[in-house]
Amino acid sequence: xxxxxxxxxxxxxxxxxxxxxxxxxxxxxxxxxxxxxxxxxxxxxxxxxxxxxxxxxxxxxxxxxxxxxxxxxxxxxxxxxxxxxxxxxxxxxxxxxxxxxxxxxxxxxxxxxxxxxxxxxxxxxxxxxxxxxxxxxxxxxxxxxxxxxxxxxxxxxxxxxxxxxxxxxxxxxxxxxxxxxxxxxxxxxxxxxxxxxxxxxxxxxxxxxxxxxxxxxxxxxxxxxxxxxxxxxxxxxxxxxxxxxxxxxxxxxxxxxxxxxxxxxxxxxxxxxxxxxxxxxxxxxxxxxxxxxxxxxxxxxxxxxxxxxxxxxxxxxxxxxxxxxxxxxxxxxxxxxxxxxxxxxxxxxxxxxxxxxxxxxxxxxxxxxxxxxxxxxxxxxxxxxxxxxxxxxxxxxxxxxxxxxxxxxxxxxxxxxxxxxxxxxxxxxxxxxxxxxxxxxxxxxxxxxxxxxxxxxxxxxxxxxxxxxxxxxxxxxxxxxxx
Amino acid sequence: xxxxxxxxxxxxxxxxxxxxxxxxxxxxxxxxxxxxxxxxxxxxxxxxxxxxxxxxxxxxxxxxxxxxxxxxxxxxxxxxxxxxxxxxxxxxxxxxxxxxxxxxxxxxxxxxxxxxxxxxxxxxxxxxxxxxxxxxxxxxxxxxxxxxxxxxxxxxxxxxxxxxxxxxxxxxxxxxxxxxxxxxxxxxxxxxxxxxxxxxxxxxxxxxxxxxxxxxxxxxxxxxxxxxxxxxxxxxxxxxxxxxxxxxxxxxxxxxxxxxxxxxxxxxxxxxxxxxxxxxxxxxxxxxxxxxxxxxxxxxxxxxxxxxxxxxxxxxxxxxxxxxxxxxxxxxxxxxxxxxxxxxxxxxxxxxxx
Amino acid sequence: xxxxxxxxxxxxxxxxxxxxxxxxxxxxxxxxxxxxxxxxxxxxxxxxxxxxxxxxxxxxxxxxxxxxxxxxxxxxxxxxxxxxxxxxxxxxxxxxxxxxxxxxxxxxxxxxxxxxxxxxxx
Numbered sequence: 001x002x003x004x005x006x007x008x009x010x011x012x013x014x015x016x017x018x019x020x021x022x023x024x025x026x027x028x029x030x031x032x033x034x035x036x037x038x039x040x041x042x043x044x045x046x047x048x049x050x051x052x053x054x055x056x057x058x059x060x061x062x063x064x065x066x067x068x069x070x071x072x073x074x075x076x077x078x079x080x081x082x083x084x085x086x087x088x089x090x091x092x093x094x095x096x097x098x099x100x101x102x103x104x105x106x107x108x109x110x111x112x113x114x115x116x117x118x119x120x121x122x123x124x125x126x127x128x129x130x131x132x133x134x135x136x137x138x139x140x141x142x143x144x145x146x147x148x149x150x151x152x153x154x155x156x157x158x159x160x161x162x163x164x165x166x167x168x169x170x171x172x173x174x175x176x177x178x179x180x181x182x183x184x185x186x187x188x189x190x191x192x193x194x195x196x197x198x199x200x201x202x203x204x205x206x207x208x209x210x211x212x213x214x215x216x217x218x219x220x221x222x223x224x225x226x227x228x229x230x231x232x233x234x235x236x237x238x239x240x241x242x243x244x245x246x247x248x249x250x251x252x253x254x255x256x257x258x259x260x261x262x263x264x265x266x267x268x269x270x271x272x273x274x275x276x277x278x279x280x281x282x283x284x285x286x287x288x289x290x291x292x293x294x295x296x297x298x299x300x301x302x303x304x305x306x307x308x309x310x311x312x313x314x315x316x317x318x319x320x321x322x323x324x325x326x327x328x329x330x331x332x333x334x335x336x337x338x339x340x341x342x343x344x345x346x347x348x349x350x351x352x353x354x355x356x357x358x359x360x361x362x363x364x365x366x367x368x369x370x371x372x373x374x375x376x377x378x379x380x381x382x383x384x385x386x387x388x389x390x391x392x393x394x395x396x397x398x399x400x401x402x403x404x405x406x407x408x409x410x411x412x413x414x415x416x417x418x419x420x421x422x423x424x425x426x427x428x429x430x431x432x433x434x435x436x437x438x439x440x441x442x443x444x445x446x447x448x449x450x451x452x453x454x455x456x457x458x459x460x461x462x463x464x465x466x467x468x469x470x471x472x473x474x475x476x477x478x479x480x481x482x483x
Numbered sequence: 484x485x486x487x488x489x490x491x492x493x494x495x496x497x498x499x500x501x502x503x504x505x506x507x508x509x510x511x512x513x514x515x516x517x518x519x520x521x522x523x524x525x526x527x528x529x530x531x532x533x534x535x536x537x538x539x540x541x542x543x544x545x546x547x548x549x550x551x552x553x554x555x556x557x558x559x560x561x562x563x564x565x566x567x568x569x570x571x572x573x574x575x576x577x578x579x580x581x582x583x584x585x586x587x588x589x590x591x592x593x594x595x596x597x598x599x600x601x602x603x604x605x606x607x608x609x610x611x612x613x614x615x616x617x618x619x620x621x622x623x624x625x626x627x628x629x630x631x632x633x634x635x636x637x638x639x640x641x642x643x644x645x646x647x648x649x650x651x652x653x654x655x656x657x658x659x660x661x662x663x664x665x666x667x668x669x670x671x672x673x674x675x676x677x678x679x680x681x682x683x684x685x686x687x688x689x690x691x692x693x694x695x696x697x698x699x700x701x702x703x704x705x706x707x708x709x710x711x712x713x714x715x716x717x718x719x720x721x722x723x724x725x726x727x728x729x730x731x732x733x734x735x736x737x738x739x740x741x742x743x744x745x746x747x748x749x750x751x752x753x754x755x756x757x758x759x760x761x762x763x764x765x766x767x768x769x770x771x772x773x774x775x776x777x778x779x780x781x782x783x784x785x786x787x788x789x790x791x792x793x794x795x796x797x798x799x800x801x802x803x804x805x806x807x808x809x810x811x812x813x814x815x816x817x818x819x820x821x822x823x824x825x826x827x828x829x830x831x832x833x834x835x836x837x
Numbered sequence: 838x839x840x841x842x843x844x845x846x847x848x849x850x851x852x853x854x855x856x857x858x859x860x861x862x863x864x865x866x867x868x869x870x871x872x873x874x875x876x877x878x879x880x881x882x883x884x885x886x887x888x889x890x891x892x893x894x895x896x897x898x899x900x901x902x903x904x905x906x907x908x909x910x911x912x913x914x915x916x917x918x919x920x921x922x923x924x925x926x927x928x929x930x931x932x933x934x935x936x937x938x939x940x941x942x943x944x945x946x947x948x949x950x951x952x953x954x955x956x957x958x959x
């Protein structure tokens with residue numbers, strides 16, 4: 001038994017606290033515990049790459065840092081393509097870094113329905129503030145990108161509000177592509193406090209052992225020989241995300257109320273063509289958003305480089321070439337809604353998760369209304385054509401066309417995606433609904449914790465990273481008895 | 484185009500009496516026909532010729548080449564070729580395509596190449612340019628497909644396997660750092676100095692016996708010999724080429740129908756030949772049958788050239804020259820019509836008739 | 838047969854590029870084979886649950902051409918391949934249209950991504 005990392009020859013490791021997954025939940029937990037002198041090992045399935053290892057939103061990023069190259073699907077009617085980070089830093093290395101605190105009404109709803117203790121806005125404020133100070137928030141310093149300006153103009157004409165949200169990013173000009181990701185901020189801080197980071201290591205199972213836990217993991221360093229290693233720890237925090245966390249727990253035999261209540265925020269995209277330039281290579285994902293949790297959906301501008309424009313035109317092949325040739329006058333927009341429910345299971349033998357999601361008629365009506373409202377907004381802003389990602393739909397060119405949008409959207413022909421998954425192991429004292437307690441400990445499993453998007457009681461209605469980080473910090477301090 | 488700068492005092496060539504070897508030696512001595520002059524500074528040339536063969540160059544050019552008589556199957560003969568040639572560039576064009584016995588494929592193409600490269604390493608040769616072929620890759624999976632330098636091996640029978648092993652052997656020398664190796668893959672080459680089988684092909688076209696299998700949409704990349712020499716010289720001269728592989732061919736592939744039409748047109752309009760304008764149309768499965776026969780023959784150690792050639796006629800064997808263009812500045816200057824014109828001119832000049 | 842999946846993906850990729858991707862400067866156009874390799878690598882990265890059915894469906898797509906053209910899809914010239922691609926794209930069967938949509942999305946994404954990478958180098 002040794003404290004040495006496997007690349008120095010040992011296949012057995014020991015730590016006081018093992019944290020599985022190094023996205024925002026796991027990284028912040030590791031940092032808070034290590035800062036206070038705990039012996040922590042942070043285990044990550046993916047590679048240890050810097051933020052600068054690839055261009056943001058590029059093909060390289062998809063290959064290096066996305067699970068399964070970005071081809072992961074929640075099965076259902078319709079299917080929902082989702083994205084997971086698989087690298088040190090997890091989703092924070094690949095997302096838009098748009099930041100929201102959890103809306104107060106959402107906290108109130110979760111507190112009531114799931115009986116979560118100490119989850120008021122006042123309880124969480126110090127944790128939001130601490131995370132914001134550690135990572136840094138900023139807004140753009142240059143001009144509003146054309147595509148965002150159109151969103152603003154359209155919103156104004158439709159009587160809606162468009163706000164530029166802050167981003168977790170360094171306050172430098174043209175920071176649009178950069179993120180204050182975990183590898184830029186929290187992971188180095190954790191390392192300086194003595195946290196060991198173990199990348200390229202997939203935990204296959206965890207079991208109780210000698211009063212603590214035993215983790216069996218596949219360690220596959222690049223260019224090295226893959227082998228099995230074992231990690232013993234007194235406490236375990238599972239932070240693999242809303243899909244990997246329940247999958248790991250379930251294959252390890254922890255199944256009660258685990259993975260039954262997955263929530264995601266379905267996103268439908270449209271491509272809008274204008275008669276003047278709106279797009280340029282360094283636009284990235286602008287942080288301007290229309291709508292909030294009180295509306296049924298929200299809108300924003302999506303990554304609109306040519307490869308992404310091409311993907312978004314998949315349902316309109318006859319117009320794709322013209323759109324791509326004239327790409328500076330086109331942009332991709334998204335409408336995000338919430339609704340539906342799903343599950344995560346672990347498939348035996350292949351040990352991969354099976355994710356299923358069901359959207360009901362009302363959810364597809366919401367999405368239809370979202371497409372209609374977004375299209376209307378863009379037409380008012382001067383769009384000549386709007387192409388929703390629904391196979392067989394004609395382009396929307398004038399307000400009259402809006403009545404042709406099928407309601408509900410046809411499940412077989414609608415192409416949805418999501419970047420926000422949560423709630424597969426919800427927190428709270430309501431044992432009929434919750435997997436973990438108010439501070440993340442798995443019910444009836446002393447010493448076993450979850451601290452990632454899984455514990456959010458429901459979809460937060462906004463970009464979730466702010467919520468995940470604040471909850472992780474809160475729960476880490478609760479674990480330490482310092483709350 | 485400016486003369487090549489080969490940065491070597493001495494150039495070694497195997498296969499000096501062969502078709503490609505002859506064209507290459509001519510280019511090294513006198514420059515390519517469409518170029519500004521031979522390589523600078525003028526290197527010393529030494530060629531390995533098969534015993535009892537002689538250079539096929541004009542006398543004033545042949546005098547510029549030192550001849551070493553030998554067989555690449557003999558390591559001693561290879562040593563004699565490379566003796567005292569530290570820092571030189573070696574072009575390895577020797578090989579067998581239509582052998583008397585099947586085992587010659589391995590003896591000549593693989594073992595012979597190993598001998599040459601071991602001798603080159605021992606003598607301190609700087610770079611070896613190895614001539615390979617399309618045969619390690621079989622045929623294109625679909626008619627519009629083009630092989631590139633990363634296409635996977637799919638060797639077509641024994642010749643293909645022997646050339647694949649030759650390439651793999653050459654890469655071992657590259658990987659252990661003992662020698663800079665550049666592999667040049669050249670599909671079906673044509674042009675002056677061509678052997679008798681090409682002349683037979685022209686005769687068949689004139690006499691209406693040229694086989695056209697299927698509807699002729701299958702494409703072949705071909706390499707006019709001076710285009711290939713340009714590619715070889717660039718592979719030797721370009722600093723970044725060390726360790727790389729390049730396809731060298733004419734700018735685009737040609738369909739069999741096009742090749743036959745062009746040759747027939749030239750024979751009639753420029754070489755006073757009376758063509759019968761017939762084609763021997765064969766259904767696609769004729770090539771499939773020939774392929775089965777070819778396979779059977781090769782399995783028992785026999786080889787029949789005509790069956791082998793027929794077996795390839797309903798296959799597409801075409802490559803992309805983009806990498807050579809991008810990295811070497813390769814630009815094929817002769818295309819099918821001019822290339823066939825020069826080929827036919829060579830045949831009539833040297834033989835008087837078809 | 839062993840390579841039918843790979844060769845069919847190649848044939849689909851070549852046809853999609855030919856019909857849908859035009860770059861005015863051929864010296865920066867991505868290589869068809871590079872895009873094909875990207876598509877094949879993405880197929881290999883997919884979860885097992887999706888990868889095996891996709892490979893099987895690709896073989897079915899390849900064999901389907903025998904009924905209309907007498908040859909496997911990947912042995913056909915582009916002019917005979919494109920109608921089958923269009924038929925599956927327009928099919929009312931979601932499995933057929935999604936198959937083409939999947940490949941089309943990957944091919945175009947890969948082609949434009951490589952185009953931008955090449956333009957960035959120049």
